[in-house]
Amino acid sequence: MRRYYERYIDNLEQIQKLMQFRPERGLTEERMVMEIRDNARQRHEICCENDRLLERILFKREPGELDGQDIEELSEFADRLFLKEDVLDTGIAHYIHRLLLERARQMQDRDLYIRELYQAGFTLLHVKPIVLHREVRNPFRDQITAYFEEGASYLDQYDEIEDEQTRNFILRCCEKRDEKEYLYVFPQERRRWWEDEDVNSEREAFEKYVLRGILTYHPPTYVHSRMVAWIGEKLCRRMAEIMPGKMAGTMGLTDAEAVRQAEEMLVRCVYEGGLCHDLGKSLVLNYIGLYGRKLLDEEFACVKLHTVLGSALLRDAGYEPLAQIALHHHQWTDQKGGYPYPCDPCPEEYRLLVDIVSVADSMDAATDNIGRSYASAKTFGKLVEELHEGAGTRYREEVVSLFDDGDFCREMEQELILRRQQIYCEIYSMTPQDGGFDGGYTGDPWGEEEAAV
Ligand SMILES: [Fe+2]
Numbered sequence: 001m002r003r004y005y006e007r008y009i010d011n012l013e014q015i016q017k018l019m020q021f022r023p024e025r026g027l028t029e030e031r032m033v034m035e036i037r038d039n040a041r042q043r044h045e046i047c048c049e050n051d052r053l054l055e056r057i058l059f060k061r062e063p064g065e066l067d068g069q070d071i072e073e074l075s076e077f078a079d080r081l082f083l084k085e086d087v088l089d090t091g092i093a094h095y096i097h098r099l100l101l102e103r104a105r106q107m108q109d110r111d112l113y114i115r116e117l118y119q120a121g122f123t124l125l126h127v128k129p130i131v132l133h134r135e136v137r138n139p140f141r142d143q144i145t146a147y148f149e150e151g152a153s154y155l156d157q158y159d160e161i162e163d164e165q166t167r168n169f170i171l172r173c174c175e176k177r178d179e180k181e182y183l184y185v186f187p188q189e190r191r192r193w194w195e196d197e198d199v200n201s202e203r204e205a206f207e208k209y210v211l212r213g214i215l216t217y218h219p220p221t222y223v224h225s226r227m228v229a230w231i232g233e234k235l236c237r238r239m240a241e242i243m244p245g246k247m248a249g250t251m252g253l254t255d256a257e258a259v260r261q262a263e264e265m266l267v268r269c270v271y272e273g274g275l276c277h278d279l280g281k282s283l284v285l286n287y288i289g290l291y292g293r294k295l296l297d298e299e300f301a302c303v304k305l306h307t308v309l310g311s312a313l314l315r316d317a318g319y320e321p322l323a324q325i326a327l328h329h330h331q332w333t334d335q336k337g338g339y340p341y342p343c344d345p346c347p348e349e350y351r352l353l354v355d356i357v358s359v360a361d362s363m364d365a366a367t368d369n370i371g372r373s374y375a376s377a378k379t380f381g382k383l384v385e386e387l388h389e390g391a392g393t394r395y396r397e398e399v400v401s402l403f404d405d406g407d408f409c410r411e412m413e414q415e416l417i418l419r420r421q422q423i424y425c426e427i428y429s430m431t432p433q434d435g436g437f438d439g440g441y442t443g444d445p446w447g448e449e450e451a452a453v
Pocket residue numbers: 277278306329330
């Protein structure tokens with residue numbers, strides 16, 4: 001098995017290198033897009049190989065089959081994935097420790113069991129959770145506490161244990177158990193973004209601040225957020241033009257005339273909602289495998305928290321409609337599917353705004369064939385077909401009905417492609433000095449999930 005472990009790690013290093021990719025300066029937009037797409041394709045292929053490797057070296061293995069050599073090799077593999085200075089894959093390292101813990105339990109190997117309790121807890125501890133006003137807890141906190149408390153409970157047997165290392169693991173579990181809080185608390189004051197910005201308004205400052213934050217944490221979400229904002233704006237404007245009466249009830253607007261008068265406000269709201277809908281993702285990046293492999297179940301559960309976390313951030317900042325969009329954008333319009341679940345229904349006055357962003361979200365995620373789900377990207381026509389299939393359940397019927405107009409579809413499709421190319425080229429041309437990303441994480445573990453209509 002050793003060579004497969006080596007291969008997995010080589011692949012991770014290869015992906016890291018590919019993430020450093022920046023196109024040469026002076027290339028045409030077309031050429032640049034080709035190179036960005038090619039880079040994403042190479043990363044995707046390596047990730048697929050790593051997913052296959054994981055099946056073989058880990059997911060299909062039962063603790064009962066592991067012999068002494070397997071245990072030793074797996075421990076080494078976990079150490080390579082999770083070194084303090086160079087963390088390659090926390091999720092898989094934790095998975096291995098859990099497997100070894102189970103094996104130690106079966107074999108009644110006390111020393112191995114104690115070591116694995118500490119290692120499993122310590123791996124999760126590395127994940128830096130962010131808690132907003134203590135409303136949202138570290139999803140791993142109870143697990144961490146359980147590992148360390150159980151490890152510390154062996155203190156009773158400390159004197160009978162001969163192995164020095166095992167005794168140390170018990171002491172370390174005691175220390176960690178007493179640390180109590182494994183939390184990093186997000187600043188609680190409402191930040192006055194617009195005070196130190198060279199901008200004309202609070203709104204402008206907000207947009208700059210949010211986009212800069214997203215770009216720093218995660219460039220693919222930056223492209224996606226700008227696209228969703230742009231698509232959402234188009235859909236909202238079109239609706240206000242051709243069916244303003246259907247928008248009555250939104251934001252307290254009583255009838256078609258009121259909607260017409262407030263068109264700019266509605267469009268602005270949807271646009272900003274698009275920019276911020278995935279803001280919470282920047283807070284969950286710590287929890288997940290960063291190099292594009294398939295997410296583990298526990299990681300996927302963390303990803304789902306981006307709705308709640310983003311919404312809490314926006315509510316703190318005083319942007320209630322945007323908080324509602326962030327919270328509900330993965331929920332079905334009929335409230336019978338999606339997440340977060342359980343969750344109070346979206347207040348009626350914001351429902352349409354959420355539904356517009358939700359369509360825009362799927363539209364971008366499913367059709368991005370440059371840097372995201374390029375392997376499974378859908379054509380615009382196929383996506384529209386699927387929107388129709390989900391009309392009334394997953395998606396709001398009125399929003400989907402905008403795509404009954406062939407001219408509107410053609411215009412959207414063409415502009416969508418051009419717009420996406422521009423944004424990709426823009427961020428890949430930026431240097432860190434321009435405020436661009438600095439070779440950070442460009443993998444996209446949730447692209448496929450979001451694209452699933
Ligand atoms: Fe999302």
